[in-house]
Amino acid sequence: MGMTPTREEIAGMRRRGLMLAMAGTALAGSVGPVRADDDAAARAARWQDLRQAIFGNRPVRDGSGLVQLDAPGRALDASLVPVAIRLTRTEGIKGVYLVIDNNPSPLAAHVTFGPEADPHALRLRVRVNDYTDMHAVAETADGTLYAVARYVKAAGGCSAPAGPDDEAALRDLGRMKLRLAGGFATDRPVEATLMIRHPNFNGMQMNQLTRLYTPARYIQTIDVAYDGGRVFHMDTDISLASDPVIGFGFLPTEKGVMQVVAKDSKDTVFRHSFPLPPPAT
Amino acid sequence: MPTRRIVLAAPLLLAAAPEHVPEPRGIWRGPVHGPVPATLSGAVVLDTPALRRLIATHHPVLIDVARAQVRPPHMAPDMPWLPLPHRDIPGSVWLPGAGKGDPPAGLVEAYRARLAALTGGDRDRWVVVYCHPRCWESWNAAKRAVLFGHRHVAWYPGGIEAWQAARLPTQIARPESLGGGAAPANPGVTASDPP
Amino acid sequence: MKPGAAAGRDGGRAGPGPGRRAVLAGGFCLCCLPGAARSATATGPLAVTQVAPGVYMRRGVDEDATAANLDAIANIGFIVGRDAVLVTDSGGSLADGERLRAAIRAATDKPIRYVVISHVHPDHGFGAGAFRPDNPVFMGHARLPQALAERGAYYRQHLAELLGPERTGPVVMPTLTVADHAEIDLGERVIRFTAHGAAHTTSDLSMLDQASGLLLPADLLFVHRAPSLDGSLLGWLRELDRLQAVGAARAVPGHGPVVVDWVPAATDLRHYLVALRDGTRRAVAADAGIDKAVQTVAQDERDRWVLFDEYNGRNVTEAYRELEWE
Numbered sequence: 001m002g003m004t005p006t007r008e009e010i011a012g013m014r015r016r017g018l019m020l021a022m023a024g025t026a027l028a029g030s031v032g033p034v035r036a037d038d039d040a041a042a043r044a045a046r047w048q049d050l051r052q053a054i055f056g057n058r059p060v061r062d063g064s065g066l067v068q069l070d071a072p073g074r075a076l077d078a079s080l081v082p083v084a085i086r087l088t089r090t091e092g093i094k095g096v097y098l099v100i101d102n103n104p105s106p107l108a109a110h111v112t113f114g115p116e117a118d119p120h121a122l123r124l125r126v127r128v129n130d131y132t133d134m135h136a137v138a139e140t141a142d143g144t145l146y147a148v149a150r151y152v153k154a155a156g157g158c159s160a161p162a163g164p165d166d167e168a169a170l171r172d173l174g175r176m177k178l179r180l181a182g183g184f185a186t187d188r189p190v191e192a193t194l195m196i197r198h199p200n201f202n203g204m205q206m207n208q209l210t211r212l213y214t215p216a217r218y219i220q221t222i223d224v225a226y227d228g229g230r231v232f233h234m235d236t237d238i239s240l241a242s243d244p245v246i247g248f249g250f251l252p253t254e255k256g257v258m259q260v261v262a263k264d265s266k267d268t269v270f271r272h273s274f275p276l277p278p279p280a281t
Numbered sequence: 282m283p284t285r286r287i288v289l290a291a292p293l294l295l296a297a298a299p300e301h302v303p304e305p306r307g308i309w310r311g312p313v314h315g316p317v318p319a320t321l322s323g324a325v326v327l328d329t330p331a332l333r334r335l336i337a338t339h340h341p342v343l344i345d346v347a348r349a350q351v352r353p354p355h356m357a358p359d360m361p362w363l364p365l366p367h368r369d370i371p372g373s374v375w376l377p378g379a380g381k382g383d384p385p386a387g388l389v390e391a392y393r394a395r396l397a398a399l400t401g402g403d404r405d406r407w408v409v410v411y412c413h414p415r416c417w418e419s420w421n422a423a424k425r426a427v428l429f430g431h432r433h434v435a436w437y438p439g440g441i442e443a444w445q446a447a448r449l450p451t452q453i454a455r456p457e458s459l460g461g462g463a464a465p466a467n468p469g470v471t472a473s474d475p476p
Numbered sequence: 477m478k479p480g481a482a483a484g485r486d487g488g489r490a491g492p493g494p495g496r497r498a499v500l501a502g503g504f505c506l507c508c509l510p511g512a513a514r515s516a517t518a519t520g521p522l523a524v525t526q527v528a529p530g531v532y533m534r535r536g537v538d539e540d541a542t543a544a545n546l547d548a549i550a551n552i553g554f555i556v557g558r559d560a561v562l563v564t565d566s567g568g569s570l571a572d573g574e575r576l577r578a579a580i581r582a583a584t585d586k587p588i589r590y591v592v593i594s595h596v597h598p599d600h601g602f603g604a605g606a607f608r609p610d611n612p613v614f615m616g617h618a619r620l621p622q623a624l625a626e627r628g629a630y631y632r633q634h635l636a637e638l639l640g641p642e643r644t645g646p647v648v649m650p651t652l653t654v655a656d657h658a659e660i661d662l663g664e665r666v667i668r669f670t671a672h673g674a675a676h677t678t679s680d681l682s683m684l685d686q687a688s689g690l691l692l693p694a695d696l697l698f699v700h701r702a703p704s705l706d707g708s709l710l711g712w713l714r715e716l717d718r719l720q721a722v723g724a725a726r727a728v729p730g731h732g733p734v735v736v737d738w739v740p741a742a743t744d745l746r747h748y749l750v751a752l753r754d755g756t757r758r759a760v761a762a763d764a765g766i767d768k769a770v771q772t773v774a775q776d777e778r779d780r781w782v783l784f785d786e787y788n789g790r791n792v793t794e795a796y797r798e799l800e801w802e
Contacts, residue, residue, distance in 0.1 A: 104363065107360055130365070211312035211315050212312060238353055
C-alpha cells in the first residue's frame with residue numbers, strides 16, 4: 001500500500017458513514033493495478049506465513065464442520081465489511097480468531113469467551129485493504145485450532161482519509177449503545193449488538209485538505225461482562241472498522257448489568273454499564 | 282539550469298494532465314502529497330512507454346524512494362505487523378526517504394554516495410527516480426540527483442502505480458537504509474510535515 | 477450480496493416506461509424527441525431539447541460511465557438570458573463538456589458567464605474544463621471545494637482510466653460558492669440558487685429559473701434511474717420538503733427525462749427514500765446487520781428504477797450507518 005492516495009486508498013474513503021456512491025461512475029471492478037498476490041500459490045504462501053506468526057507450529061485443522069465464515073464476496077464499502085463467524089457447537093469453545101490475510105495488520109480480532117457467553121455467532125465490521133482471503137479460526141478448550149477461509153474482493157479500506165467529520169467524531173468518543181435482538185430473556189441465549197463511537201484512526205489515513213496523516217488512535221481491547229462474569233475479551237487493532245459494531249450472544253440467567261470496558265491505543269478507557277432488561281422508554 | 286535536451290528518439294509525453302504547480306526553488310519542504318510540477322529543471326520527465334524504452338536502451342539506475350510502511354505506534358507486541366511486500370520496477374534499488382524534504386543529518390550524503398556507487402562514478406549514466414503519483418519525494422530525490430551533478434536524470438511521476446497499471450512485471454523490494462540515524466519515519470507518528 | 481433475482485428479470489435494467497413527457501416548446505432543438513435515451517458517441521451533435529423558453533437540456537443515458545458514453549450520464553444544459561448564458565451542469569468529462577459548449581455556440585453568441593457545478597459527483601462537473609476559455613464564474617455549494625479536494629483526484633484517475641486523460645479533463649474548483657442563497661441575473665432573467673444541507677451529497681446546489689418557473693434541483697431529483705445516496709437520507713427527505721415549498725410546477729431532474737412535472741416525480745423519489753428509511757430502521761431495530769439489510773430493504777422498489785441492483789445495496793449500507801445511531 002503506498003503513501004499517496006492511490007485509487008484503492010481513496011476507494012475506501014468515507015466520513016462517518018459516507019460512501020463513494022457516485023451517480024454512475026464505475027468503481028471497484030474497473031481497471032486497476034495488477035494484484036501480484038492473486039494466484040492460489042501466493043495466497044497459500046501468505047497464509048503459511050500468517051499461521052506461523054500467529055500460531056507458531058501449532059497444527060491448524062480444517063474447520064468446515066465447526067466454523068462458518070460469512071462475508072460478502074464483493075464488499076460494497078471496503079472500510080466497513082460485515083463479517084460473521086458462526087459455530088456449529090458452543091461447548092468447549094475457547095475463542096475465535098479473524099485473520100484478513102492481505103491486511104498489513106492481519107489479525108483483525110482475537111476473541112476469547114467467558115462463562116456468560118454463547119459463542120455460536122460473532123459479528124464484526126472490518127477494514128479490508130486489498131482483495132484477500134479471510135480466515136476464521138476457532139480454538140477449542142483443548143487448544144486445537146480449526147480454520148475456514150473465504151475470499152473477499154475489496155480494496156482501500158485501510159486508507160479512508162480523515163476529514164472534519166472524523167475530527168467531530170472524536171467529540172463523541174466512547175459513546176456506546178447496546179441493542180438486544182428479540183428482547184431480554186433468561187431461558188435462552190440472547191443476541192446483542194454493542195456499538196462504540198470511535199474513529200479507529202490507523203495512522204495511514206491522509207486528510208485531503210491538510211495533506212497530513214491523522215495520528216493513529218484505535219481500540220485495542222474490549223471487555224464485556226455480565227453481572228461480573230466474563231462474556232468475552234477481544235484483542236483488536238487497526239483492521240477493525242471505525243465505530244465498531246460487535247454482535248455476540250450471551251446467556252443471562254437473571255436480570256443484571258452488562259458492563260463494557262474498552263481501551264484504545266492512547267490508553268484511554270471507556271466504560272459503560274447497561275442494566276438489563278433495558279428500562280422501558 | 283536549462284532543460285536537458287531530450288536524447289531519446291521518440292518524443293516524451295506527459296502521461297496525464299493533472300493540475301500542476303510551479304517548480305519550487307530547491308527542495309520541496311511542504312506536505313508530501315498533492316499536485317506536483319510538470320517539469321524538473323535539469324531532468325527529463327518520463328511516462329511509462331518512455332521509461333520502458335529508456336530501460337531497454339540505456340540500462341539506467343532505477344531508484345525507488347517510496348516510504349516503507351511502518352508499524353503503527355502502540356500496537357500490542359503480540360499483534361502481528363506483516364505488510365505485504367513492497368513491489369517496484371524490477372532492477373530498482375529501494376531507498377525509502379531519499380526524497381524527504383527535511384532529511385535527518387547524513388541522509389543526503391548517504392544518498393549521494395549510494396548514487397555514485399550505483400553509477401560507478403559515471404555522471405553520464407542514466408538515473409531514474411520514482412515513487413508514487415502526486416508525491417513530492419520522488420521529485421525531491423530526482424532534484425537532488427541533478428544537484429549532485431548527474432547529467433542524465435529522469436523523473437517518473439507515474440510511479441509504481443503507473444507501472445502496474447500497464448500490467449508490467451514487478452519485483453519484491455528490500456529497503457536499504459540511508460543511515461542518517463533513524464529508520465524511515467512513520468507517517469502516522471509525525472502529525473505534521475515541516476513547513 | 478445481491479438479492480435473488482426473479483426469473484426473467486433483467487437485473488434491474490427493465491425499468492419503468494417513458495414516464496413523463498417532456499414539453500417541446502418549439503424553437504431551438506438540435507434533434508430528438510424527449511426520452512430518447514441512446515448512448516452518446518464520441519462524435520455527432522449533442523442533442524438538446526428546449527424545455528422552457530431559453531432553457532435547453534441534454535438527457536444523460538441511464539448507464540454507468542463507459543468509454544463509449546464519455547460519462548455523458550447526467551442531464552446537462554444551459555439557460556440563455558438577454559446578456560449572458562448559464563451552464564446548468566457541464567457534463568461528465570471534458571469531451572462531454574466540449575460537445576455542450578459547441579451546442580451553445582451553435583445556438584447563441586452570448587457570452588457564457590456562469591458554469592454551475594451542482595455537486596461533487598463527476599458526471600455533473602467534469603465538463604467544466606471545456607468552459608475555461610470563456611472565463612466564466614464557476615458556481616458551487618460552499619462545501620464543494622472541500623468535497624472536490626477530498627475526491628477530485630480519485631475521480632479524475634478513474635475516469636482517465638476509462639476515457640483516457642485527454643478526454644477526462646481537469647478538476648475545476650468553484651470560483652463563487654453559495655452558502656445559503658444567491659441570485660444572479662442573466663439579463664432580465666434572474667436565477668435563484670439554494671445551497672442545501674447534506675442530502676444526495678453534502679454539496680447539493682439547486683436553481684430556480686424565475687422567468688419560466690422551472691426548478692433545477694439537479695440530483696436532488698432522480699427520475700427513472702435509481703437514486704444514489706451519498707450524503708444523508710434524512711437530510712434528503714428534508715430537502716425534498718424544502719423544494720416542495722418552492723411550488724414549482726415543472727423540474728429538470730439530474731437524471732431521467734429532461735423535464736418532468738415536479739409533484740409526481742418528487743412523490744416517486746420520496747416513496748423510494750421512505751422505503752429505504754423505514755426498511756433500514758426496521759432492520760436496525762431487528763439487529764439484522766448490514767449484510768442482511770442489503771438483501772431485504774426496499775425490494776418492492778426494484779421494478780421502478782433502472783440500475784436498482786447497482787445502487788440500492790450501497791444506499792442501504794449508507795442508510796444503515798446513518799440510522800443505527802438514532
